Structure formats: C-alpha cells, structure tokens
Amino acid sequence: MVLGRFPPYNDSSSSDPVFRIIRNFYSVLDISPRPLILAGLFRPTSLHSSVTFDSLALEAALHSKIYGLSADARAECLASPYTVGEIIVYYDTPRTLPITQLVRRLRSLKSTEPVVRSLYDHHQHVLFELGPCAADLVWRRGNDQNHLPSEFRQVLRDWNFTFPKIDVTSPGFNLTPKALKLVQILMYCQEFGKDFRGVIFVHQRIVAYMMERLLASLDTQLGFLRIHVLTGAQNAETALYDDVFRQFENGSCNLLIMTRSTEDLDIPKASVVIKFDLFDSQFSHVYALSRCRESSGHVITMVERNNSAHHNIVFRLSNVNPRVREWTNALCRTAQGSVAHETPYESGDPYLSDSEISGPLFIKDPTTSSEIYPRDATNALYLVCSGGSISAGEESVYTPMFEFDALDDGRFVCRAVGASQTMQAAWSTPSLTRAGARRLAAYDVCLGLYERGLLDSCVFPKSQTVTSEEPLPPIDHHLSGTRAYKKKSPTFWSNSALTSIKPLTRLYPVVISVESNSGSLPPHASLLLLTRQPLPSILAFNLFFAGLPTRVSLTRAEPFMVDERQIQNLHAYTLQLWRGITNKSYSCTFHESLVLCAPLDTDWSQNLECMSLPNVQNHISWASISALVEGWIVPLKYHSSDALKKDTEDALIQDRWTQFTRRYDVVNVRTDLNPLSKPLEPELASYDNLVEVCKAHRHGFEGLKDLKQPLLEVTASPTFKDRLKPAAGPFNSPTSMHKCQHFIPELCAKVNISASVYRTALLLPSIMQRLDDYLLVKELNAELFNHHISEALLHVALTASSAGIEYDYERLELLGDSFLKYLSSIYVFVMHPKADEGSMHNYRKLIISNKSLLKNSLAVGLPAFIQSKPFGFKTWNPSKFPPSVGAIDEFTEPKQPIEPKSRSRTPPLGNDASGSDVKHQGTSLKKAKNLVQRLGDKVIADVAEAIVGAALLSGGQDLALQVTKALKVPLSDVEKWSDLNQKAEAPPSPNSTQIKPSTIKAIEAIVGSHCRRPDLLLEALTHYSKNNMQSKGHERLEFIGDAILDFLVVQHVFHRHSRMSPGGLTLLKGAMVSNSALAAICVLSGLYQHLLFESATLAQDIRQYVSLLQRAQVDEYALAKKEGRSAGQYWHNIESPKVLSDAVESILGALYVSDGCSPAGAEKFFVKVFKPFYDRHISLQTLSHHPTKVLFELIQARGSCQRFELVKEHNEYLGKLLVHDVVLASCQDEAGISGAKVVSWFGLDALEGDPGFLARTCDCWNK
Known part of the structure; x- marks a missing residue:
C-alpha cells in the first residue's frame, strides 16, 4: 500500500522517484506473479472534475487503473481533441518565370563543373518556389561556400543583386505568388507581439536557406523576425539543436525554418506553424499540430489554388477515423506518443532534401533497397505496431509507445514499450535529448525486427532512386515486331552479393514445404533455403505434376547464428545438391553462394497455429549434411534382408559408382529373388540369371561375394522438369513410370541424400x-x-x-x-x-x-x-550471384574448407578450382542473354x-x-473521382422542349433509378430529326455511355465467369455490347416508346423492327425448348435502327452525369435491365455463330493449337472432340440435331468448367 501525493504525469515529471521505481523495478516483472499495489492519491479536486489526459498517462505509468474512472470517461478523454486552429491559405498558380539576367550571363561562360550544375539545379528549385530574387541569391551563397571557377566568382562579385519587391503591381515584382502569400502571413503575425513563435516547414534545404535570406532582407515589413534554419537531422543525436530550441523558447529566436528531417524533434510550442510545402503524410501533419500551443496556436497550410493534388492531400489528412484521431491527440500531448489502433496514412515519400539523404547508421531493405535512418525509425515503428487487434476492455486504455528515464548525468534513455508484443523493450543508448533517445529506441527495435526477418518492406520510406526514361529500342532483327529490353533481376540478390565479403555469422532460413495430398505424388521432405539477408514473406504457389496443381509454401523461420565450420559444411552440402540436380559438375566459391540448403530431421513438423516464426536451428540434420560432404555415395548394407530394408527406406540408389549417372527409387526388397534368379525383364529373358547379365554388360565384373542376397526392385528416379508449366508431365516419365527393374545390392551404391529430400531438391x-x-x-x-x-x-x-x-x-x-x-x-x-x-x-x-x-x-x-520468358534450366544460376555485381576477383578469397575423411568409393568434395573459373566464363554469356527479353x-x-x-x-x-x-x-488535375464531379460543367440544355413528368416517371421505373437532371434525359431521348434539336449533347452522352456500358459488361462477365479464358470473355463481351443486342434491350425494356423524333421513315423502321424481333423471339424460344438448350441471340440477324442502341447508351451517360459523375444510377439500370437479359440469352453455348466455330476460335486463341479435331466413329454418329489426343467431349447423334453441333456445345461446357484444360494439354505455343 502506498499513500502519497502524486504529481500529474507528463514528460517533465517522468523522472519522479515513484515513477522511476515503478518503471525500473516493477514493470520489468512478469505480469502474473508481480504483486498488486493499492495506492491512495491525494488530489486537490474531485476526481471526476479533473479527468485529463494526464490521468490516463498516470494509469499507464503506474500500470494501474484509477478506481472510479469509467471506460466511458477514459474514451471521452482519449477522444478529446487537441485544439489547434487549422487554416488553409490559397495562393495563385505560379506563372512560368523567365531566366534571370544573372543566369543568362553565367550560362554564357559555358562551364560543366559539377558544382556549377548543382547550383543551376538549386537555382531552378528556388526560382519555382520563391521567385527570381531569392533564386539569384543561390549564386551569392554558392560563391561564399563553394570553389567556383574564377570567371564565375568575378561575375558574382561585380553583380548588383536586387532586393525583393512585394508590390504585385510593380514592374519589378520578383516573388512567386506562394512566397508573397508567406510574406503576407508573417506580416499578420506581428500582432502576436513579443510572444510570437513561428515554425515553417519546407521540402528543400536550399529553399529554407534562401527563404531566410529573402525574409531577412524585408526589414521594413518583417523586422520583428529573428530567424534560424534547421536542416539535416539524419542522425539519432539531436543535441546540436538544443541551443536553438532554448533560444526559440526564450525569444532570442522567434522563427524556425525547418525541413522534414527535423519534424520529430521536441520543438518548443509555437504560436503559428506554417506548412509552406505539403507532405502527403499523416505523421507530418500530426507533428505540425503538436508543435502548436493548444487552444491558442494555429497551423496554416498553404495550398495552390485549383491544384487537385493539394486539395486531396488536405482532404485526406483532415478526414481521419476516430482511432487515428485519438492517436493524433496523444502525440500532440506527450513525447511518449501512443500505439495507433488504426494505421495512419503514409505515402512513403521521405521528402528528403539533397544533403539529408546519407548517414552512417541505417537499415537497408534487401528487397527494395529502401533505407531506414534513425530519423525514419520513429514513424516506421508506429507503422509496425499499428492496426493490431485490441480487446473490448483495452479500447479506452491509453497505451504509450515510448517510455523515458533521466540518468544521473542528465542524459536520457528511452524504450519502446508499445512494441513489447513484437520485441522485448530495452533501454536505448543514452542521449542528451529525449528526441535523440526516442530515435535510438525506435531504431533499435527496427533493427531487432530486421535481424529476425520481421521488418516488412511496407514500413520503409520509398527509395530515392530515380528511374531514367530510356529511349524506345529499335525493332529487333531476331524476332520481327519486337524490341530488345533489359530484364531486371531481383535487387534482393544484388544486395546479398554486396554483403558477401563480410563474415557470415547469421543465416535467414525459409522452410520449403510441398503438399503431398495426392496419393500419386511420392513424399517430398521439407527443405531449408538459407540466405544471407531476410527474404520477405512469399505467397504460396502451385507446381504441376501431370497437369494437377500441388501447393508449395515458403515459410520464414527464426534466424540463427552459425560458426565457420557449419558454414563450410552447408556450402559443401549445397554444392553437392546442385550437382545432383543438374547431374553434372558444378562449382562456385562460398562468397558467390548467396543461397544455401539444409535438410531437416525426419521428425520436423511445422506448427501452423504458432504466431511466431518457427525455430528450425535444432532440427537441422547435421548428420545428413556431414555424410554428403564426406562423399556422394556409400555401399548398401546387404548382409541381411532386415538391414537392407532399413537401409533402403527413403533411399536413392545408383547402379554405378560415379556421381553423374542415373538414380533410382527403391520400391521393394525382393527376398524371393537373388542374383541367380531368372531375370524378370523381357529384354533380359535370354539370360539364365542376373550374374550372367552382369558378366555380359558390366565392365570389370569380378563376381559377387553373396549369391543369396535379396534383390532390389527399383524404378527410375525423376529428373528435372519445369513444374511451373501446367503441361508438365507426371513425376516419372511415361516410359519408366510403371517399369520396374531389379538390381543386385552388392553392385549398387546409396546416395547420401534421401529420396524425399532429393525430390524436393529437384x-x-x-x-x-x-x-x-x-x-x-x-x-x-x-x-x-x-x-x-x-x-x-x-x-x-x-x-x-x-x-x-x-x-x-x-x-x-x-x-x-x-x-x-x-x-x-x-x-x-x-x-x-x-x-x-x-x-x-x-x-x-x-x-x-x-x-x-x-x-x-x-x-x-x-x-x-x-x-x-519460360523458365530455362540451362541458364539457371543456382548460386543466385548476379553477373552485374562485379568480378569474382574483387571479393576476398575464401578460406579452404576442412578436409573430410572419405568413407566411400567416391572422391571427397573439392573446390574444383581448376575448372571453376573457366566454367563461370563459359556460362557468363548465357546469363547475359538471359537478362534480355x-x-x-x-x-x-x-x-x-x-x-x-x-x-x-x-x-x-x-x-x-x-x-x-x-x-x-x-x-x-484529377487525383480522385470526386475531382471529375467538381470539374464537370452542368449548364442547362439549350433544348427548349420540355419532357413530360409522366415520361420521366416511366423511364425511371424502367431503369430503376431517379434522374436528377431531366434535361439530360431529354437529350438522351431526342433524335437529331427533332426540329428544335440544337446541341450535340446526345452524341456526348452516347460517347460516355458506350464506355460505361463497356466497363459494366466486362465487369459482369469477368466476375460471372471467374475462370473463363480471355478469348471466351471477349466473345461474350462482343455479343453483349453489339448494336443489335442493345436495340433488342431498348425494345424489350420499353424505352423505345419514349424516344423523341420527327421522322416518319424512322417511325416505320422502328415498328417493323419491333414486329420482326417479337416474331423471332417466339420462334427461338420454341426451338430452344425442343433442342433442350437455352434461348440464344434471336435478334442477331435482324437489322436494327441505330437510334435504338444509341438511345440506350445515351441514357446510361445521362444517368451517370446526373448523379455527379457517379456510377450509382447507371449500375442500377444495368442490374435491372441488362443483366437479366444477358444471363438468359448470352453464353458461349448460345452465341450466334455455330458452336463449332466458337469452339475452334477459343482453342486457336490458346497459342494457335494445331492438334485438335472432331472425329466421327461408326456409321451411327459418335462424335468426339480431341485435343492432343485427349477427349474433351463426346456424344451420340440425336435425331434432328447435328452431332458436330452437340459435341461442340459439350466442348464449350467443358472448357467453361475447366479453363485450365488447354494450359495442361496444349504446348503448341512453345514450339
């Protein structure tokens, strides 16, 4: 029990002795056994009248709950907004500014020095942001700081630099509208008097410095400003800025101009924060709010007028859900921050200025090459910990992200307590400031996650690499109609290669698991893939055996440390594995091997319910690794049948004592057979026994030691096949799948790789x-x-x-x-x-x-x-070492592997150094060709x-x-869909004809939607023959209606036929959007009755079409019923007046525009009228073309298949549709119906139900 008066918990009181005792001695204990504490608090006022954010922070600091404080009160406190005035100030779009006289003079000097080019770039940035006056000052600053050529220095010494002129009506006006608006804002800030404190956030570092010079030169208007520029805080230590912050707090400095790299520092509260540049980041917006004084501060956002991108950023940052709002409130009130229960929006753009990019301390994502510096770590950690599920009782509980402690020497340490579910919270390295300690703590957690392979690429800022636009390559002369392009290799392997010269002590494992649900697929053991850097999470995918998919998953496991001997053994094991897969000599140095492999124990099983990464280190079969390193093969144990059975379980054997030969799986130990038995193979029937066969065919055969040993019944082990292709054959080749052979164990050798591991390795x-x-x-x-x-x-x-x-x-x-x-x-x-x-x-x-x-x-x-490109086994690079990284000679020579003792008749594994270099040179050209497509x-x-x-x-x-x-x-000028509505002009139609209310009501009943713009509906219904038709609005509505219908139809067939081939979808779409189909819809829906026209000929054409359509409908329904099929396109061969299809498209367009460029009304029209019509009448089986023609078009669309045919057997028609000799469909002749038509219908049904059939069966595309 503790009795006492607790101070309000905030950033300054966190070093109170009671809080330090709780933090350092109580919170570190496990939750279940640690004692409960009852604390009696003396508060000066009623508890309920003083519930503030400090109360929730006190609960978090003491790991307690305040008795009597309800969940509703906590939730209300968390939701209590951090009150800051948010103001949007618009400025005009800058006009294109001419080259200044100074730059024109400097360009005449024609220098190509890098420093000159850099200053030209800076000049352009400042010219666009601030105007000609500030842009010329770039050269004055460059002359002071850089070693410019002498002729440049002479020009700049003699140049008469102009002062800023803020009178927009003056001929000498030399600011941009944006800079002028900033000056006007700051002039208003003079009303704050001596209490004024301002912060301006800009993007470019050079703009910050030139802004300082520009504002300082406006002494008459802005003489009250005392300005300091802060940029480039890329490191964790931020003590260098403390003096500036103290000056800012006491008023010696009252305006800070800062870049984004400093936004997370603990800047003293300001009167006004000006966002001169917009950052598309919720973090930047929250930091700007948090730098303002609560209740009296203002955040001013400068937005370019009529700039859609700016408007959308402002809208996105100001309209957030309540969970993000609670997180925002906490960040504004305390340096501890808060765990976000919803992920804050972050565009990923780091908005870094030129010299703020580099830094000695960073984490590099191997997949994307993006980097996290200490300045980025805080935001990255918020993203890592955000969006997690919370229980009902935790919804109103404040969860701090960081916790601080002050050391006796005045320095601070920090730990990320909010990340404790991901990583164990540990105190950071001491720092002179809280912000520096916070950066270090966040960075340490991110580094720990990275080292465990758990830091996802999505939390990294975007890479600063710029993609240069390459010219269009010429038409390739090798393959007509194509151009040669470079094919990218994954950056992951290049980044791994760059680390290969460093000592390797940590490996990142991925478990390869092959589902063996099918009884026809033999067991595949799990295998470890080991990399130097953490692989990202990879989706499961299919491999194919005899056309049937088998699921393969790559599961990341807990990284583990390895010593030098283990590394050498893993490298040697991997080389042997690659040689076994390719069945030929292969060698590469350890530093070139970016991928290693390792087998797992037979008792390994993955716990799918485990939330953390599986630990595989203790399940690696080091005995299997050592055995393979020592030799490829060993003799079989054949002294007894039991020993032989045990030795050949999951065994891979050879009948030759060399590494590169055929391999076999053991099917059975035949104790009923021995070497003196008659051969069972038909091709060996002329021999009396297997000993005679060996004498005749086995070179150097000297007889057997045991003539009574049982025989091994074996089948040929598979070799490599491209299993990514659905057309890949079965696991064994057709010729050997059911063919068994019989071997004498004494003459065979056992490979030191189990058969199940070898299958996975293949x-x-x-x-x-x-x-x-x-x-x-x-x-x-x-x-x-x-x-x-x-x-x-x-x-x-x-x-x-x-x-x-x-x-x-x-x-x-x-x-x-x-x-x-x-x-x-x-x-x-x-x-x-x-x-x-x-x-x-x-x-x-x-x-x-x-x-x-x-x-x-x-x-x-x-x-x-x-x-x-299809996968090419001949150009496959097992080591994954990219050719573009550089010559192998640039890397440190690897140490010699430990020489193993050989216990087999095969030589021990060596480096094959003599042939290695030659081999790499010989294959480099193939690899280079593989990088072009x-x-x-x-x-x-x-x-x-x-x-x-x-x-x-x-x-x-x-x-x-x-x-x-x-x-x-x-x-x-369009960033989101609402921009189209805002930019759409909606003048009333010039058509003076008024549409009757009854007509509007009838049409709305047909289309199933209310039309807010009857004038548009009138345009859609009016034909140009109408005397008073003056506008082209009908054509414009038809134009967008055609596109809307096209999109709705494609969406409909895409989702209705989720597995149909694209050829089939195209056929259906063409039938649905044809003029004849739309004309039929216009008539059947009744829309045609409301068309407005004044042409007797057109009226006659429409009446005639309606009559023919109705008659064809009756005939088609009767025929379909007789043939037992769905009704088809009875309208197809009837010529229709184009006005009918045009009207349907125009009405779609009118509904879309009247709904404010929203598809709501058009979609209702589609669902009510079009969809039932399509579902009933249009399918592959009911297309107007003969079904055989449709079927052949679909088959030809799949890579121009040449091996398909309709065959007729016997006099009585028995139709079969064969594709590569595989029966797709068959039927018997039916009275009155063409057999070819029926079997084609069945074939279309089969392809619709099994879209992967052609992919599995036909490989004509590859020939």
Whole structure:
C-alpha cells in the first residue's frame, strides 16, 4: 500500500522517484506473479472534475487503473481533441518565370563543373518556389561556400543583386505568388507581439536557406523576425539543436525554418506553424499540430489554388477515423506518443532534401533497397505496431509507445514499450535529448525486427532512386515486331552479393514445404533455403505434376547464428545438391553462394497455429549434411534382408559408382529373388540369371561375394522438369513410370541424400524461379504503387502468355482496358465540355492508345519487370550471384574448407578450382542473354492495362485511378473521382422542349433509378430529326455511355465467369455490347416508346423492327425448348435502327452525369435491365455463330493449337472432340440435331468448367 501525493504525469515529471521505481523495478516483472499495489492519491479536486489526459498517462505509468474512472470517461478523454486552429491559405498558380539576367550571363561562360550544375539545379528549385530574387541569391551563397571557377566568382562579385519587391503591381515584382502569400502571413503575425513563435516547414534545404535570406532582407515589413534554419537531422543525436530550441523558447529566436528531417524533434510550442510545402503524410501533419500551443496556436497550410493534388492531400489528412484521431491527440500531448489502433496514412515519400539523404547508421531493405535512418525509425515503428487487434476492455486504455528515464548525468534513455508484443523493450543508448533517445529506441527495435526477418518492406520510406526514361529500342532483327529490353533481376540478390565479403555469422532460413495430398505424388521432405539477408514473406504457389496443381509454401523461420565450420559444411552440402540436380559438375566459391540448403530431421513438423516464426536451428540434420560432404555415395548394407530394408527406406540408389549417372527409387526388397534368379525383364529373358547379365554388360565384373542376397526392385528416379508449366508431365516419365527393374545390392551404391529430400531438391529450380518472380513483384509494388496492389494479382498482370505458366495477364488486360476506356472517356467529357464526339475520340486516343501506354510504360521502367520468358534450366544460376555485381576477383578469397575423411568409393568434395573459373566464363554469356527479353509494343501496353485491372480488383476504382496516375497516363488535375464531379460543367440544355413528368416517371421505373437532371434525359431521348434539336449533347452522352456500358459488361462477365479464358470473355463481351443486342434491350425494356423524333421513315423502321424481333423471339424460344438448350441471340440477324442502341447508351451517360459523375444510377439500370437479359440469352453455348466455330476460335486463341479435331466413329454418329489426343467431349447423334453441333456445345461446357484444360494439354505455343 502506498499513500502519497502524486504529481500529474507528463514528460517533465517522468523522472519522479515513484515513477522511476515503478518503471525500473516493477514493470520489468512478469505480469502474473508481480504483486498488486493499492495506492491512495491525494488530489486537490474531485476526481471526476479533473479527468485529463494526464490521468490516463498516470494509469499507464503506474500500470494501474484509477478506481472510479469509467471506460466511458477514459474514451471521452482519449477522444478529446487537441485544439489547434487549422487554416488553409490559397495562393495563385505560379506563372512560368523567365531566366534571370544573372543566369543568362553565367550560362554564357559555358562551364560543366559539377558544382556549377548543382547550383543551376538549386537555382531552378528556388526560382519555382520563391521567385527570381531569392533564386539569384543561390549564386551569392554558392560563391561564399563553394570553389567556383574564377570567371564565375568575378561575375558574382561585380553583380548588383536586387532586393525583393512585394508590390504585385510593380514592374519589378520578383516573388512567386506562394512566397508573397508567406510574406503576407508573417506580416499578420506581428500582432502576436513579443510572444510570437513561428515554425515553417519546407521540402528543400536550399529553399529554407534562401527563404531566410529573402525574409531577412524585408526589414521594413518583417523586422520583428529573428530567424534560424534547421536542416539535416539524419542522425539519432539531436543535441546540436538544443541551443536553438532554448533560444526559440526564450525569444532570442522567434522563427524556425525547418525541413522534414527535423519534424520529430521536441520543438518548443509555437504560436503559428506554417506548412509552406505539403507532405502527403499523416505523421507530418500530426507533428505540425503538436508543435502548436493548444487552444491558442494555429497551423496554416498553404495550398495552390485549383491544384487537385493539394486539395486531396488536405482532404485526406483532415478526414481521419476516430482511432487515428485519438492517436493524433496523444502525440500532440506527450513525447511518449501512443500505439495507433488504426494505421495512419503514409505515402512513403521521405521528402528528403539533397544533403539529408546519407548517414552512417541505417537499415537497408534487401528487397527494395529502401533505407531506414534513425530519423525514419520513429514513424516506421508506429507503422509496425499499428492496426493490431485490441480487446473490448483495452479500447479506452491509453497505451504509450515510448517510455523515458533521466540518468544521473542528465542524459536520457528511452524504450519502446508499445512494441513489447513484437520485441522485448530495452533501454536505448543514452542521449542528451529525449528526441535523440526516442530515435535510438525506435531504431533499435527496427533493427531487432530486421535481424529476425520481421521488418516488412511496407514500413520503409520509398527509395530515392530515380528511374531514367530510356529511349524506345529499335525493332529487333531476331524476332520481327519486337524490341530488345533489359530484364531486371531481383535487387534482393544484388544486395546479398554486396554483403558477401563480410563474415557470415547469421543465416535467414525459409522452410520449403510441398503438399503431398495426392496419393500419386511420392513424399517430398521439407527443405531449408538459407540466405544471407531476410527474404520477405512469399505467397504460396502451385507446381504441376501431370497437369494437377500441388501447393508449395515458403515459410520464414527464426534466424540463427552459425560458426565457420557449419558454414563450410552447408556450402559443401549445397554444392553437392546442385550437382545432383543438374547431374553434372558444378562449382562456385562460398562468397558467390548467396543461397544455401539444409535438410531437416525426419521428425520436423511445422506448427501452423504458432504466431511466431518457427525455430528450425535444432532440427537441422547435421548428420545428413556431414555424410554428403564426406562423399556422394556409400555401399548398401546387404548382409541381411532386415538391414537392407532399413537401409533402403527413403533411399536413392545408383547402379554405378560415379556421381553423374542415373538414380533410382527403391520400391521393394525382393527376398524371393537373388542374383541367380531368372531375370524378370523381357529384354533380359535370354539370360539364365542376373550374374550372367552382369558378366555380359558390366565392365570389370569380378563376381559377387553373396549369391543369396535379396534383390532390389527399383524404378527410375525423376529428373528435372519445369513444374511451373501446367503441361508438365507426371513425376516419372511415361516410359519408366510403371517399369520396374531389379538390381543386385552388392553392385549398387546409396546416395547420401534421401529420396524425399532429393525430390524436393529437384523442384528448387522452379521454386527459385517463382521466388524471383515474387521478389520483382514486390519491388515494382513498392516503387510505383506503394504496396497497394495485391501481389498475387500483380504477378498475374506482369506475366505474358509466352512464359507458359498457369496464368497470364490477358483476363486482367481485358478488365483494365475497359476501365481505362471508361476513365478516359469521363475525363475527356469533363475536361472538354465543348468538344463534339469526333474530337472526344481523338482526345481519348491520345490518352490510352497503345502508343501512349507504351511511351508511359517506358517512362516508369515497366518493361524490365515483365515476365515473358519460360523458365530455362540451362541458364539457371543456382548460386543466385548476379553477373552485374562485379568480378569474382574483387571479393576476398575464401578460406579452404576442412578436409573430410572419405568413407566411400567416391572422391571427397573439392573446390574444383581448376575448372571453376573457366566454367563461370563459359556460362557468363548465357546469363547475359538471359537478362534480355524481346517484347512487342502491344505486349507492354497490355501489361499496363492488366496492372490497372489488378488495381481495380485490389482496391476498387479509387486505387485503379491512383495506379493509372502512377503509370503516367496523362490525366492532369484529377487525383480522385470526386475531382471529375467538381470539374464537370452542368449548364442547362439549350433544348427548349420540355419532357413530360409522366415520361420521366416511366423511364425511371424502367431503369430503376431517379434522374436528377431531366434535361439530360431529354437529350438522351431526342433524335437529331427533332426540329428544335440544337446541341450535340446526345452524341456526348452516347460517347460516355458506350464506355460505361463497356466497363459494366466486362465487369459482369469477368466476375460471372471467374475462370473463363480471355478469348471466351471477349466473345461474350462482343455479343453483349453489339448494336443489335442493345436495340433488342431498348425494345424489350420499353424505352423505345419514349424516344423523341420527327421522322416518319424512322417511325416505320422502328415498328417493323419491333414486329420482326417479337416474331423471332417466339420462334427461338420454341426451338430452344425442343433442342433442350437455352434461348440464344434471336435478334442477331435482324437489322436494327441505330437510334435504338444509341438511345440506350445515351441514357446510361445521362444517368451517370446526373448523379455527379457517379456510377450509382447507371449500375442500377444495368442490374435491372441488362443483366437479366444477358444471363438468359448470352453464353458461349448460345452465341450466334455455330458452336463449332466458337469452339475452334477459343482453342486457336490458346497459342494457335494445331492438334485438335472432331472425329466421327461408326456409321451411327459418335462424335468426339480431341485435343492432343485427349477427349474433351463426346456424344451420340440425336435425331434432328447435328452431332458436330452437340459435341461442340459439350466442348464449350467443358472448357467453361475447366479453363485450365488447354494450359495442361496444349504446348503448341512453345514450339
């Protein structure tokens, strides 16, 4: 029991003795056994009248609950906003500024010195942000700090620099509108008097320094300012800034100009915080709020007028959910921060200035090459710990992220208590400031997570690498219609190679597990893949055996430490494994081996319910490793049948005493047979016994020691096959699958690799190829799309059909193409309100044509990530050492491996140094060729469309729009869908005809949606023959309606037929959006009755069409019932008036525009009218073409298959559809119905139900 008066808990009181006792001696104990403490607190006022955030912080500090404080009171306190005035100030768009006289003079000197080029770049930055006056000051500062050429120094010494002129009407006005607005804001701040404290956040370091000089020169207007610039706090130690903060607090300095790298420092509270540049980050926004005085402070955000990107950033940062708001309130009130129960938004852009990028202390993500410096660690840790599930009782409990302690020497230490579920909280290295200690504590946790392989790529800031736009390569002369592009290799292996010269003491394991659910698949043992750096999480994937998928998972395990001898043994074991897979000599030095392998004990089993990484270190079979290192093979133990059975369990054997030969699996020990038995193989029937066979065929045979030993019944062990292809054959070759042979154990050798491990090892080339694919997917996702696209879908989008795996981009390309048509049509409609239909087509073509998509894809470096080549075993590089890293000679020579004692007839493993270098030189050309791929222009454009389709499925239309922008599709001034609505002009239609209320009501009943703009509905229904028709609004609505319908139809068939081939989807889409189908819908729905026109001929045409359509409907329904099938496209051969299909598209467009560029009304129309019509009448079996023609088109679309046919057996028709001699469908002749038609219907049904059939069966594409 403790009785006493506790001070309010805050950052300054955290060093109170009671808090230190609790922190250092109580909280470190395990929760269950530590004693409970009852504390009586003396408070000056009633408890309930003084519930503040300090009360919740006190609970967290004492690991306690205040008696009588309800959960509602806590929740209300957490939700209590940190009150700061938030103001948005708009400035005009800067005009294009001419080159200043100074720069014109300096350019005439024609210098190419790096320092001069750097100053030119700085000048351009400042010119755009602040204007000509400040931009010229860049050269004055450069002259003071840099060693410029003498002629430059002479010009700058003699130059008459101008002063800033803030009168916008003056001819000499030399500021940007943004800089002028900043000056005006600061002039208003003079009203704060001596209490004024201001902070300005800018992006570029050079802009901060030039802003200081610009403001300092406005002594008349801003003489009350005392300015200091703070930049470049990339390291953990921040004590250098303490003097400035003390000056800021006491008023010696009253304005700080800072870059983002300093935003997490504990800056004294300010009167005004000005966000001169916008950072698309919830963290930056919260830091800006936290630097303001509560209740009296203001945050001013400067926003460019009519800039959609700026408006969207402001909207995104100000509209957050309550959980993020609670986190914001805590960060503003205490340096301890808070664990975020929802993930704060972070664009990933570090917004670093030029000299703030480098630093001696950083964590590098091996997958993306992104880096976390101490300045980034705090934000990264918030992201790591955010979004976790919480129990109902914890919803109203404040959970601090950090905890501080003051040492006796005045320094501070910190630990990340909020990350205790991820890592054990430990005190940081002492620092002179709390902010420095916090950075160190966060960095230590991030480093600990990285070393355990648990630091995900998504918490790293984006890499600062800039993709340079490469020119379009020439048409390749090797393969017509293609161009040669560099194929990217995963950055992961390059980063691993850069660390290979360092001593290796830690390995990062991944467990390879192959599901063996099928009885036809022999057991595959789990195998360890060991890397020098942590691999990211990799999705499970399929490998194929006889066309059937088998799931392979790569599970990360706990890293472990290794000594030099273990490393050498693992390297030697891995080399032997690679030689066994390739069945030929292979050698590489340890420093070139970026991947090692290790077998696991037979009793290893993975606990799938375990939340932490599995520990595999104690389950590595070091005995198996040692055995293989000592020799490839050993003699079999055949002295008794029991010993032989035990020795051949899960055994791989050879009948030759050499490493590179055939290998066999043992099926059975035949105790009923011996070497004197008659051979059972038909080809050996002429021999009396196996001894005679050996005498005839075995070179140097000298007889047997034991003529009564049992025989081994064996089958040929599999060799490598590309298991990524669905068309891959069975595990054994057809010729040897059921063929058994009989061997004499005395003449055989046992391989020191178990058969189950060897089977898994044979899959390694395919597994490593898929691993590389996913590593590239992660790189692209991080670089361009901020990790937002599903990795599985992005991999599909990047895979061309020529790769020959189970999927390709074509389905997604169809979806993305329709979305881009839809998006660009709406964009053109909104941005060009006066354009006619022809002009709108041209504008749209400029945006989404294949030529435009190709150009934009090159600009972002997309071709390098496309996966178009099938896996090539001959060019496979087992070591994963990238050829581009450099010559092997640059690395330190490896130590000689420990010489093992040989216990077998095969020589011990050596380095093969004599042939190693030659071999690497001989294969380097093959590897170089493997880094080049030939792609057609349309393939690249299609992949871009497929990526958009993947984004649509991953995150809806908002994400698809963001990804479209990331691919540099030219959609200026539009950042989100609401921008289209805001920019859309909605003038009343000039058509003077009024639409009747009864007509509006009837149409709304048909389409199932309310139309807010009857004038648009009138335009959609009005034909140009109407006398008073003056506008081209009908054509414009038809233009966007066509795109909307196209998109809705593709979405419908894509989701309704989730496994149908792209060829089938295209056939269905074409049938659904055809003019004849839309005309039928117009009539059957009754919309045609409300069309407005004044043409007797048109009226007659419509009446005639309606009559023919109704008659054809009756006939088709009767025939379909007779043939036992669904009704088909009875409207197809009836010529329809185009006005009917145009009206349907125009109504879709009218509903879309009237809903504020929202698809809600158009979707209701589609669901109510179109979807039932399509579902009833349009399928592959009911297409208007003969089903045999449709079927052959689908089969030909799959790589131009040449081996398919319809065959007729016997006089009585027995139809069979054969694809590569495999029966796809068959039927018997039915009276009155063509047998070919029936079997084709069945074939279409079969392909729709099993879309992977052609992929498994046909390999014509690869020939």
